[in-house]
Amino acid sequence: MDMLKDFLLQLACITTLVFAYQIFFAGKVGRDRYVKTIMIVLLGLSIVLCMTFPAYITSNIRMDIRIIPLLLGTLYGGWEIGAGLSAIIVLYRLFLGFDLGIFTTIATLAVTMPVIVLAHKRFTKARMNAKIRIALILSVSYWLVGVLIGTCIRGFSFHTFQVQLIYLVITVTAIAYFISLKETIDEMVRKHRQLQSEAKDAEIAFLRSQIKPHFLYNSLNSIAALCIDEPRKAEQLTLDLSQYLRSSFDFKQLDTLTTIKNELELLQAYLNIERARFGSRLDVEYDVDADLDIQVPPLVLQPLVENAIKHGLMSNLRGGTVKRIQLLYGQSLRIHSEEGIGTKVIFDLPAQSIKLVGG
Template identity: 35%
Template sequence: MTVIKDFLLQLALVTCLLFAFQIFFAERLERNTRLKVIMPFVFGTAILLCMTFPAYVGDEYRLDIRIIPMLLGTLYGGVESGIFLSLLIVLYRLYIGVDLGFYNTIITLLFGLPVFLYFQKHFISASKNKRVRIVLLLSAYYSIIGSLTGFLFHPISREVIQIQIIHLLTTLIFVGFFTSLNEFTREIILKNQQLLSEAERLRVVSVLTSVFAHEIRNPMQVTRGFLQLLNEPHLPAKNKQYIRYSIEELDRANAIIDDLLAYGKPAAQDLTRFDVALELRRVENLIQSYAISNNVTIQTRYEDNCWIEANPQKLNQSLINILKNAIESMPGGGTIWLSCFSNDERYVEICVKDQGIGMTKEQIDKLGAPFYSLKESGTGLGMMVSLQIIRNFHGKVKITSELDVGTEFSIYLPRIT
């Protein structure tokens, strides 16, 4: 029971130091690498406290959990931190006294430190779950080496074996806990930084659109006025259709500016009940010339009576942007499949599938973020607004993609009867 109390005391000391490090220094360490000198100092203090209050088994057998701060300090701090902590252990153990335990410490470090340093680079580049597994394996390895070395210098008894098992289990449990805690904290810090970065980008978008909206709308209004003057009764029907499409697209561009200005702000929606199939035929007509000029064929399959309640102009804006991206993802030409159908009683599903260059999972996760685009001249704002439009209609988007195979957008919108 006394041994367990001693281990709990060491754990309490280590926990206080590591929590303090996470609270006061972890976020700053992400921003200023010079503060990494604090890391070996904190872990070194934890080592000294563990060695100062060991668990005694008999008169000479000392056990502590220095492996936890030593291992974490080496893996997170790097080679310099690992060497510093190892020298600290040797010097403090020398200060305590040169006995069999001192030689045990030296031999264990000689077998343990090179392995830690070897896995350090693998640890830094590993995922969260893999990091935890690496830490558990290394701590088990170090503890077993220490136990086997101890058996060489001390008589083996049932009590000693039980204490070694308790020591091993305690080390594995808490080194896993501290590693998971550290990874969780770092993940939160990273997400907070990303949120701050995205908030700043959205602020820039808001400022830019506010500044340039007036200047952009002036030439658009002039162009629209001249197109209306050209739309005389004696014009051929085909020309009238082109003028009508041009005016409608100018109005759509003006609506895009409104979306950028109002992005992220709740606004009243002008909702209309309409059949998705009819709107998709209209979108197909609008994008057809652009597809032909890029050697792309659009194959369609529309199921009638796919009724939804939304703003058809805004939905068309979203679909045209997705189709345009699909066309541009096939520089050598190809086929796009455009379809809509009722997948059940709740949703109407719109599918846009291409044979383009595809995307990785990381690229899909970033899709829709401001200023993130896979095109050299892209801003990412078009996809950002398109996805926001679908969300405003209480819809959802599923994106599946494979490199060099293609991408499929599945848009689900609530169905009405």
């Protein structure tokens, strides 16, 4: 019973540190250098605690379940994590004392670690059940190699073999539990991020689809009024409205970027429609000091210009001049407004040039 309590104490140490890692780094694989460092520190500490409070079979033979953090770290973090944890095991084992056990430790690591590292790539691509099977096969292999090497060095003992079986049951059960727990948490995090992304896309789609009925009504009235006296102008205005509606309802391009050139063409179509309504009250100046092929989110300019016309021109009989996102980039608009003078809307977007493909 004392040995079982010792194993459970080691398991409690591992559980506490693994949960700490899961809380702060759920859904992340040990690719980032910072994440890898934290993983080595926490899993290395769990290994040290396991080796500090081992289960004693005899006064000279002790056992611990260091294989659990070693296996989890290597399979999820790769060879660098595995090498770091292996070094911690060897160095701390030397610190505890030089005896026959150190040879068993080094020989077992030398035989099993290359196999565990090679299984890492296949493990990361597998589904949860397959990951559990891979980990269990590796843990049994580690146990079997340790038993064979220990038997060669110390000889066979039935009592020791019984404790080894208890050790194996605890190890494979704990590894299956930890992997299923991590995969479940990671899946929850992925679904949460997906829901956030879908909510963002739905909000953007809603904003893009808002074609106000009065705008469409007024546009059609303007076209109808021009059909008799200025049919060519009515034709051009119809094409402008068609281009505007096509871009506004193009939901398939929701996740793609467009160019400043395309945005200006859409904006020009919108302003042509509004100019037919306001006549000389609406004046427009374009001052574009940027590469027209720079990529920006679609419909990023038109809502600002529409707002300027609605709140700036319609309320002013003399008219005026139009000179002139947080959902995508986490940056808010900067608005500077002076009564009777005008309003500036400023926002920064990371520029992306179009990449040409082919010759």
